[in-house]
Amino acid sequence: MSSQTREIMHDQHAHPVHGTRTYWIIGAFLTVITAFEILAYYLEDQLGAFVTAVILSLSAVKFVLVALFFMHLKYDNKIFSGIFIFPLALATLVISALTILYHVLHPIP
Numbered sequence: 001m002s003s004q005t006r007e008i009m010h011d012q013h014a015h016p017v018h019g020t021r022t023y024w025i026i027g028a029f030l031t032v033i034t035a036f037e038i039l040a041y042y043l044e045d046q047l048g049a050f051v052t053a054v055i056l057s058l059s060a061v062k063f064v065l066v067a068l069f070f071m072h073l074k075y076d077n078k079i080f081s082g083i084f085i086f087p088l089a090l091a092t093l094v095i096s097a098l099t100i101l102y103h104v105l106h107p108i109p
Contacts, residue, residue, distance in 0.1 A: 022069070023069070023070075026065060026069050026070075029065065030062055030065060030066070033058050033061060033062050034062070036054075036058055037054075037055050037058045037059065040054045040055055040058070041055065049103055052099065052103070053099075056095065060088075060092065063088075064088075067084060
């Protein structure tokens with residue numbers, strides 16, 4: 001299959017049509033999440049070790065939103081979602097395990 005044929009076939013399948021309103025709403029939501037991350041950083045004294053979990057969770061939410069809407073993953077085949085979600089879940093488990101290992105089970109004095 002030539003590259004021209006692939007380009008024609010790519011243009012033939014339906015892409016979701018979003019108005020700019022959808023992207024403005026998502027952008028505003030991402031801005032609010034970023035503001036909460038900054039707030040969590042400044043409240044580190046009150047939140048303690050919990051601040052790491054808060055910032056990592058908010059960052060994961062932002063990452064998923066960007067992948068779903070701006071990379072159009074939400075509207076692609078479900079196999080692509082699985083290929084995306086499995087490494088994300090694996091990385092989350094590894095980071096969580098290391099955080100528990102180093103900060104809960106063996107804290108630095």
